[in-house]
Amino acid sequence: xxxxxxxxxxxxxxxxxxxxxxxxxxxxxxxxxxxxxxxxxxxxxxxxxxxxxxxxxxxxxxxxxxxxxxxxxxxxxxxxxxxxxxx
Amino acid sequence: xxxxxxxxxxxxxxxxxxxxxxxxxxxxxxxxxxxxxxxxxxxxxxxxxxxxxxxxxxxxxxxxxxxxxxxxxxxxxxxxxxxxxxxxx
Numbered sequence: 001x002x003x004x005x006x007x008x009x010x011x012x013x014x015x016x017x018x019x020x021x022x023x024x025x026x027x028x029x030x031x032x033x034x035x036x037x038x039x040x041x042x043x044x045x046x047x048x049x050x051x052x053x054x055x056x057x058x059x060x061x062x063x064x065x066x067x068x069x070x071x072x073x074x075x076x077x078x079x080x081x082x083x084x085x086x087x
Numbered sequence: 088x089x090x091x092x093x094x095x096x097x098x099x100x101x102x103x104x105x106x107x108x109x110x111x112x113x114x115x116x117x118x119x120x121x122x123x124x125x126x127x128x129x130x131x132x133x134x135x136x137x138x139x140x141x142x143x144x145x146x147x148x149x150x151x152x153x154x155x156x157x158x159x160x161x162x163x164x165x166x167x168x169x170x171x172x173x174x175x176x
Binding site: 001002003029031032037038046047048049056058059060061062064065066070077079080081083084085087 | 099128
């Protein structure tokens with residue numbers, strides 16, 4: 001899992017049926033200091049995150065497991081909104 | 088598995104139910120000389136009670152984590168599985 005900052009939204013009206021009704025957000029992966037740690041990606045949101053929220057995400061096969069039904073073609077899912085990072 | 092240093096913890100109120108009651112830690116992968124490798128990431132702490140500064144062993148393979156936690160539906164991909172006493176290199 002990794003941290004990310006929500007920087008926008010993505011709208012797709014024509015998409016795989018398992019993705020209907022699933023919000024897509026643009027996320028900048030960041031490290032614990034909120035410094036970008038990789039390219040911007042599109043993630044499915046499971047926790048109603050909003051722009052500028054610091055969130056944590058899960059990638060690969062586990063991203064699909066965060067959804068119901070879980071047989072969907074996604075590789076990045078937002079699974080929590082971060083209140084604080086204590087380092 | 089990867090050697091990591093624990094940097095701290097993450098608090099999240101709104102989260103996927105799979106993460107309820109689980110400790111979320113910020114970890115930094117390190118090499119055999121404890122030099123940072125890549126960016127920090129998040130791992131759950133399962134029964135290891137790791138704290139900031141600890142050198143730990145982290146698995147980044149969801150299938151094994153689902154087996155250990157006994158739930159085939161968990162969307163969890165990284166977990167602290169041990170606190171390292173010593174690395175001989």
